[in-house]
Amino acid sequence: MADDNLSAAADHNNLAELERVGAGTAIAGEIFGLVGKSQFFAEFSQEDIADLAAYMDVYRAQPGQMIIREGDAGDFMMLIVDGEVDILKKSFRVAQQHMTSAGPGMTLGEMSMIDGEPRFATCIASQLTVFAVLTRDSMAKIILDHPSLGSKILIKMVTMLSLRLRQTSARLLRVMEENR
Amino acid sequence: MADDNLSAAADHNNLAELERVGAGTAIAGEIFGLVGKSQFFAEFSQEDIADLAAYMDVYRAQPGQMIIREGDAGDFMMLIVDGEVDILKKSFRVAQQHMTSAGPGMTLGEMSMIDGEPRFATCIASQLTVFAVLTRDSMAKIILDHPSLGSKILIKMVTMLSLRLRQTSARLLRVMEENR
DSSP states (O other), X not given: OOGGGTTTTTTOOGGGGSXXXXXXXXXXHHHHHHBTXXXXXXXXXXXXXXXXXXXXXEEEEOTTOEEEOTTSOOXXXXXXXXXXXXXXEOOSSSSOEEEEEEOTXXXXXXXXXXXXXXXXXXXXXXXXXXXXXXXXXXXXXXXXXXXXXXXXXXXXXXXXXXXXXXXXXXXXXXXXXXXX | OOGGGTTTTTTOXXXXXXXXXXXXXXXXXXXXXXXXXXXXXXXXXXHHHHHHHTTOEEEEEOTTOXXXXXXXXXXXXXXXXXXXXXXXXXXXXXXXXXXXXXXXXXXXXXXXXXXXXXXXXXXXXXXXXXXXXXXXXXXXXXXXXXXXXXHHHHHHHHHHHHHHHHHHHHHHHHHHHHTO
């Protein structure tokens, strides 16, 4: 999509263009399969995962399909169940810079889901990708209806953001040193 | 302190060397004063803050005193009530690199408090600094005893970590571009 469409499409919901596979409960089994593989679900009981799955929807993206667009308003996070997603960011000199990739068990989009700020980067499926979506409204409901599960999810988010912040800060420090 | 002491002191608690001012309830007034100034307390009610203060202890650090040491095990986060803290990180070429500074209303140390990994950076008071401490055990108690307050605190942590991750990633991208 052309860059000059980006600002006009600030409230565009890319999910609407993707194939909705079904309710999270339909793939609770696959989500169980991620337990152990996924940092996100360490310390979650089977019951926790069944409860959480009931608040999620599952989508499928074809290779090359955009799931999240930098600058958009975004109210959901996604858990990759299968496939791979490229994370790209616009920079001053380059149209899109590849920052990293994410695979099964990893989450994306939790920053905008929680803080309501525009999407920081673009996420594009690099292969056929199945992912479960948790919206801000569903997260609010979980906190009210299942406070203990809500806390576990939030603690996981803090843990994963901390890990990324440590990695990004360490990378920044290295790059700054190389520049001296 | 000499660098070669760092690994030996991995479980050293710097708080033990600092002046404990009293229980958080004693400075609930000052904490109320931070509301509005502090991102951390936006959306907290007076009652929330009174509840939270009951789980905190207040310390005072003299200029130059170390509060958190990079590489240590750490089980608390701190909320700066008054003063200023320098954040420093060891790098390959430089003994200590100044990364940023933090002032009243800002929190430090929540990454290690939640994920249990070693402290990522060193925090030194650059002036007389008063701060409130929340330990991992107290956080666990809040989640059990006041689940709604627990969720609010965790949501704030996610928000603040997201902001820092956005800022750090943007800075990394800029530095990488300057290198080309």
